[in-house]
Amino acid sequence: MLKKIVYIIISVSLLSFIACDRYIESRDPVRSLPDDVPVPSNISLYVNNLSVSLSWEISDTSTVSQYRIYVSENDTLNYQLEDSTSSMSIDLDNLILNRLYYFKVAAVSSSGLEGHFSDESFAQIGVLSMIIANDNKYTNRQTV
Secondary structure, eight states, X not given: OHHHHHHHHHHHHXXXXXXXXXXXXXXXXXXXXXXXXXXXXXXXXXXXXXXXXXXXXOSOOTTEEEEEEEEEESSSSOOEEEEEESSSEEEEOOOOTTOEEEEEEEEEETTSOXXXXXXXXXXXXXXXXXXXXXXXXXXXXXXX
């Protein structure tokens, strides 16, 4: 009886190894990998008064439905989604003075797949102009 059980176990394991040799190639387009989403490049930053204007280029816009803008304050590790747009530029408002901001952009395909981040760009928001005494040319006051 023991010999019969051992024989059955060996036969079943041998058959399972032989049966697993078969490979069927699928030509099903549903199971094929999607094309890579192009990566935005040549990020341009223009610092305005408490805002930044970002613009970028992309090699092929035919598969892109929108762009996501990620921002990090004071470090390059903690990026958060700030905004999204369908154009290749955006203005980010209400930024804080004397704070260093880092920016990355990612393209999103029409199927919702987000591509790789662009290279990092950064800007520090500073005072661009100041109005003294209701825009007078001169003042006698020592405080602003």
